[in-house]
Amino acid sequence: MTAFFVRRLLLTIPVLLGVTTLVFSLIHLVPGDPVQAMLGESASPQDVAELRGRLGLDRPLYAQYGAFLKGLGIGNLGASLRTNQSVTSAIAERMPATAELAAAAMAFAILLAIPLGVIAAVKAGTSVDHAATTVALIGISVPGFWLGPLLAIVFAVELGWLPVSGRGTLAHLVLPAITLGAPLAAVLARMTRASVVEELRELYVLAARARGASRVRAVMRHAFRNSLIPIVTVLGLQFGAVLTGAVITETIFSWPGVGRLLIQSISFRDYPLVQGCILLIAVTYVAVNLLTDLVYGFLDPRIRYR
Amino acid sequence: MLKTGVAIVLLAALAALFGPALMPFDPVAQDLPLRLAAPTLVHPFGLDELGRDILARVLAGARISFFVGLTVVSISASVGTLLGAVAGYFGGVLDDIIGRVIDILLAFPGLLLAIALVAVLGPSLTNVLFALTIIGWVGYARLVRGQVLRVRELEYVQAARAVGAGAPHILWRHVVPAAMPAVVVQATLGMGGAIIGEAALSFLGLGVQPPSPSWGTMLNGGRAHLLDAPHLTIFPGLAIAVLVLGLNFLGDGLRDATDPKRSA
Secondary structure (H helix, E strand, O other): OHHHHHHHHHHHHHHHHHHHHHHHHHHHHOOOOHHHHHHOOOOOHHHHHHHHHHHOOOOOHHHHHHHHHHHHHOOOOOEOOOOOOEHHHHHHHHHHHHHHHHHHHHHHHHHHHHHHHHHHHHOOOOHHHHHHHHHHHHHHHOOHHHHHHHHHHHHHHHOOOOOOOOOOOHHHHHHHHHHHHHHHHHHHHHHHHHHHHHHHOOHHHHHHHHOOOOHHHHHHHHHHHHHHHHHHHHHHHOHHHHHHHHHHHHHHOOOOOHHHHHHHHHHOOOHHHHHHHHHHHHHHHHHHHHHHHHHHHHHOHHHHOO | OHHHHHHHHHHHHHHHHHHHHHOOOOOOOOOHHHOOOOOOOOOOOOEOOOOOEHHHHHHHHHHHHHHHHHHHHHHHHHHHHHHHHHHHHHOHHHHHHHHHHHHHHHOOOOOHHHHHHHHHHOOOHHHHHHHHHHHHHHHHHHHHHHHHHHHOOOHHHHHHHHOOOOHHHHHHHHHHHHHHHHHHHHHHHHHHHHHHHHHHHHHOOOOOOOOOOOHHHHHHHHHHHOOOOOHHHHHHHHHHHHHHHHHHHHHHHHHHHHOHHHHO
């Protein structure tokens, strides 16, 4: 067990190093002079030189990279070009909002998808199953940047039940959480259905029924319980989609999270802040993937010995 | 499912090919006095914030979506198949290098890397194609690598090796064809992903720029008029959802048809 954990942790190091290198390289991909691009064509040569020095872009590439890694180690990602606030504190201010939205979206998805998937599996091949499967496929096909505005038109504009944007009360959370959670619910429902259908074919379910267990008990205590491992894995893997979806959902509903900060920073060409947001989202994703793998290894001993 | 998918995608392709020519309105022609007009018989999808016919723009936008989907999928699938086949067949250092690059690119969730790339390269259709291809090839490479690892030890491949066939011949004639059904399924689903990706980037203002009628750009324009003109949002979004649903039906249907375990 320990060997599996250590091996998995060690495998994460080169990935993290690759991610940070790629994020560091981003600013060097800006066509032409990145400093000129940030300040605009009308900027004076003094301003350009001053900012180049401030960002350390006047130093050799290896020195810039070394400073970037050193900064990362002590949590210093530079300062925003627009507000001069430190990138770390700007992101830290926005993180609770994104975490709240992601948690609510995942809760919505789990509460909707798992019962739907189990019902579809139990009724496999019937019209109920076909309806649930089609609804799930529609859920995957409808992009959040359309679903969000549609929900806003119906529930905020037409019915006036919920606020259209901003953060504060529970009511503010409803539409963004549904928008972000719907595609996840669709994927999760499909996975739950497939997984439970598979388990229901196993002999132990038949054995449970033969021992007199009711159909509901056979499904819930036996088949569903064993289906949970792949479901948990999919939930972990889909966390990436939630993080990217948050960028779009936060933009639609003016939700003051890291995703909206990223898009605002892009429009202001505030590259240090862009780098910080991208890095945070990618590292969170790597960490969640690692955690999913560790949990998976913990739940299923076969994984540890592969 | 397969038939529904084929029907939807075929209909959308025909609409993209012939629709703009059959429309009496230019997708960029403005009629400012009629701006935000609701749907009528003459303008079934209504007019947008600059008085442009939304149906004409949705049809023109379909061309952009198909162009993006086909371009991204063909380049990603070719590059991914080649690198995945080489990595899986030869193994060793080459496999390690390609594997690490894949791991790093997969460490960025979904569209995030595309957003980052377009953010620094600047918003344009070319940069969107580039960014979506950079994140797109990885899936094919992983898929093909896995398939090649399975196939390369099979008897018919070993027989080809025994009679002196070279690696390129074996890869091209025996190994890659075995991975093709899985690649075709992935490409169908990937086309839907590329179309949503372009629309998402354009919606965020990072993709196709106005006045080009991308569906994502149209949705972005509709955001300011949710209260007074919801039709600006409804129709372009419906177009995306229907086309992507068709591609997902098609991909799922193809997967069921090519996977004996599933069809059983």
